[in-house]
Amino acid sequence: MSDAPVSEQQVMTPITPDITRVRTRLARNAGRALLRQRARWALGFGALLAALRPLLWPLGEDTALYLGLVRAAILAVVGFGVVASALLIAGRRRRPSALGAARAVDEALGLHEVVGSGFAFERDGRDQAGELVARRRAAAAVKGLDLAATFPLPSLRPARRPLMAASIGLTAALLLGAYDRVLAGALIAPPTEDERAAAADLDAAAQALAAAIAPSADPKHPEAPKGGHANEDEKRGPSAGPKLVEKAREAAKAARRGDRQGALGKLDSLRTDGRKQAARSADLKAALRQIADALDPPKSGGRSGAARALDPSAKAADAMRLLAKKMRSPEEAASETKESQERTLERLNRAGEEARKAGGDKGDKREQGEGKRAAESLSRAAEALSKGDREAAAQMLDQAAERAEEMERERAEASAEAEAIAAMLEKSGLLEEAIEMAMLGREGPGKPGEGESLAMGEGDGSDKPGKGSGKGAGKKGLDLRRALASRLAAIGFGDKSSPGIDGSGSIPDHHRTKREALEARGAIRAPSEVGEGERAIQAIQGLGKGSDPPKAYREVFPSYDAAVEEGLADERIPAARRAAVRKYFQSIRPVDP
Amino acid sequence: MRAKNDEGVMTNEPWASPPVLRVVNGSNVKEASAVARAPEARAVEVAANVDAAEVALAHAKTVGERLRAGLSSVIFGQESVITGVVVALLAGGHVLLEGAPGLGKTQIVRTLSKLVGGSFSRIQFTPDLMPSDIVGTSLVVTTANGGKDLAYRPGPIFANLVLADEINRATPKTQSALLEAMAERTVSVEGQPRDLPAPFFVLATENPIEMEGVFPLPEAQLDRFLMKLIVTMPDLETLTRIGARAEEPLPPSAVTFPDELLVVQAAVRRLPSAPHVERYAAKLVLATHAEKGVRYGAGPRAAQALMSCARARAVLDGRAAVAADDVKAVAGDVLRHRLGLRFEAEAQGLDADKIVLQAIAHTKVE
Numbered sequence: 001m002s003d004a005p006v007s008e009q010q011v012m013t014p015i016t017p018d019i020t021r022v023r024t025r026l027a028r029n030a031g032r033a034l035l036r037q038r039a040r041w042a043l044g045f046g047a048l049l050a051a052l053r054p055l056l057w058p059l060g061e062d063t064a065l066y067l068g069l070v071r072a073a074i075l076a077v078v079g080f081g082v083v084a085s086a087l088l089i090a091g092r093r094r095r096p097s098a099l100g101a102a103r104a105v106d107e108a109l110g111l112h113e114v115v116g117s118g119f120a121f122e123r124d125g126r127d128q129a130g131e132l133v134a135r136r137r138a139a140a141a142v143k144g145l146d147l148a149a150t151f152p153l154p155s156l157r158p159a160r161r162p163l164m165a166a167s168i169g170l171t172a173a174l175l176l177g178a179y180d181r182v183l184a185g186a187l188i189a190p191p192t193e194d195e196r197a198a199a200a201d202l203d204a205a206a207q208a209l210a211a212a213i214a215p216s217a218d219p220k221h222p223e224a225p226k227g228g229h230a231n232e233d234e235k236r237g238p239s240a241g242p243k244l245v246e247k248a249r250e251a252a253k254a255a256r257r258g259d260r261q262g263a264l265g266k267l268d269s270l271r272t273d274g275r276k277q278a279a280r281s282a283d284l285k286a287a288l289r290q291i292a293d294a295l296d297p298p299k300s301g302g303r304s305g306a307a308r309a310l311d312p313s314a315k316a317a318d319a320m321r322l323l324a325k326k327m328r329s330p331e332e333a334a335s336e337t338k339e340s341q342e343r344t345l346e347r348l349n350r351a352g353e354e355a356r357k358a359g360g361d362k363g364d365k366r367e368q369g370e371g372k373r374a375a376e377s378l379s380r381a382a383e384a385l386s387k388g389d390r391e392a393a394a395q396m397l398d399q400a401a402e403r404a405e406e407m408e409r410e411r412a413e414a415s416a417e418a419e420a421i422a423a424m425l426e427k428s429g430l431l432e433e434a435i436e437m438a439m440l441g442r443e444g445p446g447k448p449g450e451g452e453s454l455a456m457g458e459g460d461g462s463d464k465p466g467k468g469s470g471k472g473a474g475k476k477g478l479d480l481r482r483a484l485a486s487r488l489a490a491i492g493f494g495d496k497s498s499p500g501i502d503g504s505g506s507i508p509d510h511h512r513t514k515r516e517a518l519e520a521r522g523a524i525r526a527p528s529e530v531g532e533g534e535r536a537i538q539a540i541q542g543l544g545k546g547s548d549p550p551k552a553y554r555e556v557f558p559s560y561d562a563a564v565e566e567g568l569a570d571e572r573i574p575a576a577r578r579a580a581v582r583k584y585f586q587s588i589r590p591v592d593p
Numbered sequence: 594m595r596a597k598n599d600e601g602v603m604t605n606e607p608w609a610s611p612p613v614l615r616v617v618n619g620s621n622v623k624e625a626s627a628v629a630r631a632p633e634a635r636a637v638e639v640a641a642n643v644d645a646a647e648v649a650l651a652h653a654k655t656v657g658e659r660l661r662a663g664l665s666s667v668i669f670g671q672e673s674v675i676t677g678v679v680v681a682l683l684a685g686g687h688v689l690l691e692g693a694p695g696l697g698k699t700q701i702v703r704t705l706s707k708l709v710g711g712s713f714s715r716i717q718f719t720p721d722l723m724p725s726d727i728v729g730t731s732l733v734v735t736t737a738n739g740g741k742d743l744a745y746r747p748g749p750i751f752a753n754l755v756l757a758d759e760i761n762r763a764t765p766k767t768q769s770a771l772l773e774a775m776a777e778r779t780v781s782v783e784g785q786p787r788d789l790p791a792p793f794f795v796l797a798t799e800n801p802i803e804m805e806g807v808f809p810l811p812e813a814q815l816d817r818f819l820m821k822l823i824v825t826m827p828d829l830e831t832l833t834r835i836g837a838r839a840e841e842p843l844p845p846s847a848v849t850f851p852d853e854l855l856v857v858q859a860a861v862r863r864l865p866s867a868p869h870v871e872r873y874a875a876k877l878v879l880a881t882h883a884e885k886g887v888r889y890g891a892g893p894r895a896a897q898a899l900m901s902c903a904r905a906r907a908v909l910d911g912r913a914a915v916a917a918d919d920v921k922a923v924a925g926d927v928l929r930h931r932l933g934l935r936f937e938a939e940a941q942g943l944d945a946d947k948i949v950l951q952a953i954a955h956t957k958v959e
Binding site: 097099100103112113114116117118120121124126127128129130131132133134136137 | 639864865869870910913914915919
């Protein structure tokens with residue numbers, strides 16, 4: 001028989017479960033109370049994330065501009081949610097103890113330690129008569145306790161003034177977050193019709209270039225040959241043509257999107273790479289010609305190098321095969337003297353040197369590969385010949401001829417592309433012009449009389465001071481470049497047959513254009529580099545008639561003068577040409593009245 | 594509602610368990626249940642005990658309310674003092690009243706004695722009062738056969754309610770005679786201890802005005818009083834009512850009797866208190882030491898006094914357990930006379946009441 005106290009459950013109902021429910025409720029209330037108290041932290045963090053959207057979640061080039069606002073809103077919601085959740089969790093951790101919850105019931109019901117004492121006695125298992133009385137009264141007090149009514153949830157509804165302040169702050173943050181340079185530009189100055197048209201033209205030109213690209217030049221092309229040849233191409237690397245197409249399309253897309261700065265940057269890169277690619281055909285032709293000349297020098301009175309420059313460059317391979325044939329010929333072997341052998345060796349070495357130059361750092365991998373292989377074959381041929389092994393020399397020459405034929409094939413491909421590239425570069429120049437005019441606030445064709453033009457020898461504005469009569473600023477800028485191009489061509493800079501200097505005005509002369517080294521190959525192009533100086537389109541009254549230019553031109557010219565001097569000091573300009581360049585710029589220097 | 598416990602002694606436990614049969618087993622007498630108690634029977638017993646406890650609590654509350662109502666019917670405008678006196682009475686302690694003459698201190702005790710139905714005595718303390726004047730003395734009496742013998746004559750302290758008026762006017766020796774009796778509940782006369790009647794309640798007064806030639810009670814002696822109540826000047830309305838009363842009020846009839854009062858006091862002592870309330874009382878006492886301006890704080894006896902008075906207050910409110918609010922409510926009266934302040938604090942206008950309020954503000958229940 002046990003004398004243990006009788007279970008109090010036979011006397012009263014335990015209140016611990018009720019107190020546990022109260023505690024849970026109070027935890028929830030504490031979380032909401034803390035959130036209400038510190039709501040500004042959550043809002044502030046959300047607003048901060050929204051405002052930092054350009055750094056945290058920048059828009060890609062292909063992303064719609066309106067998504068800036070959407071992303072800012074998402075970041076605001078995420079930021080608010082994170083801090084609000086943390087506050088709710090922190091508030092819940094502030095929940096009272098079980099005894100505290102019991103005393104909270106006392107406080108809510110206006111009792112004095114009825115529930116608190118009863119809970120304490122129940123928790124400690126105290127069951128004397130007096131304690132049982134207290135526990136019974138506590139059970140009666142919590143019986144049927146309505147938690148929702150007794151402990152209402154704190155309202156999260158903010159007061160009016162804080163709500164207004166939060167709304168204003170959040171709106172400002174969303175606007176900051178939605179800000180995108182391109183979007184702002186597109187809203188303030190949407191793409192003009194000229195820009196759209198020029199972008200469409202550039203797209204079409206890129207499409208034409210894509211069609212002109214030989215399948216073998218692009219391993220990814222669907223018609224690219226598979227197997228060994230494809231492997232060879234892969235070794236050599238793909239042509240730069242597809243990259244140009246991609247860049248052109250990106251530039252057009254950026255222009256249509258309103259991203260003028262981005263479009264200009266892409267056009268600049270396109271121009272640089274396009275020029276390189278366009279020059280590839282001529283470079284290859286020159287290299288092959290040099291090799292052919294080295295193997296079979298032109299005799300005096302025969303065709304000159306300039307004339308030969310116009311011939312197809314297939315002569316290099318012929319020259320090599322011819323020489324190989326001679327190597328195999330017993331008659332030639334018998335009639336060869338030491339001097340002739342030395343001459344042959346010299347030619348081989350010179351040809352090899354020219355081939356090695358052709359396969360230098362310039363050009364794509366394919367060029368470098370073929371040129372170097374040709375140089376290696378020629379070098380081995382010379383080595384074999386010097387050892388007296390004519391047959392080996394002939395074989396090496398045959399190999400060199402194959403390399404030369406490969407180079408010729410590449411030249412043909414590049415030539416086919418060059419035309420498309422030239423057209424594309426022209427369109428890119430037009431697009432660039434349209435963009436710059438839009439940036440200057442000038443409209444396109446159809447709006448006469450706006451702005452002023454600098455027409456040197458051509459164009460308008462010579463009769464009316466300060467006024468241009470051209471149709472649209474685009475045409476006026478075009479005139480300037482044409483004039484400059486003509487001047488440069490006259491003094492030996494530029495090649496009329498080269499793309500760009502044909503009156504289409506697509507020679508780019510804007511800033512960021514790098515000047516390439518000029519080499520005397522017979523065709524000289526002179527892309528210019530213009531610094532970040534001022535641009536002034538002013539009427540030069542009476543310049544063509546020898547009268548004094550207006551004061552504004554005298555003020556603008558010194559900024560260009562410094563650039564000219566810097567350019568003249570550059571060693572990349574051939575010394576023989578410097579005087580002419582200096583003379584030209586002297587001629588356009590304003591004369592003090 | 595008295596019953597005999599297992600030893601056959603009459604106890605005051607209102608819910609004492611019924612006597613059990615004694616089983617004599619050799620030299621050892623062990624108690625054993627005569628009947629094996631089934632769980633159901635124990636449950637019934639527990640329920641009966643709980644109900645008895647409820648009844649006892651209700652009864653104690655009723656007695657306290659009657660006492661308070663009776664005092665309020667005679668004494669106007671001193672509700673807090675009346676409540677304090679009743680609380681101290683139910684807690685079984687003694688009260689020190691401080692107030693100017695004529696504020697009803699003597700009337701309170703007289704009325705209380707009528708209400709309780711016990712004996713009452715008033716001792717006016719003067720500087721020439723001797724201890725024997727309080728506790729009694731032995732006198733030479735003539736016996737029936739003409740001889741002489743010593744007979745003990747009890748002093749005025751042998752009463753249920755004792756009013757010790759202007760206790761600070763008597764010498765420390767005389768004061769200690771009273772204080773010793775208050776603490777021991779017995780007096781020793783000629784080496785022989787004599788029990789004081791039960792219940793025994795002393796209400797001592799101090800005149801705060803005429804402080805010249807007085808013997809202030811030392812702090813150690815003050816600690817023996819459960820409470821120190823301040824009798825203040827009544828307000829205008831109360832004074833008007835007092836002045837309008839032409840005749841002395843009729844003495845009220847008894848609302849209880851001494852034995853019943855003992856039962857009520859036992860019920861008060863039995864009132865349970867939760868651990869956090871007891872801890873709170875202890876923290877409050879310790880807090881009096883930490884307050885600025887305190888020379889010495891309350892001691893352990895103060896913690897006991899706090900809980901006793903809190904229990905009595907809870908019973909008066911009809912509650913089954915002591916609340917922290919009860920402790921806060923009685924803290925001022927209980928701790929006021931147990932604190933010593935620094936001179937600087939007194940110069941700044943601090944008093945014990947303010948110190949206690951600061952301690953209450955700085956002490957949390959949980």
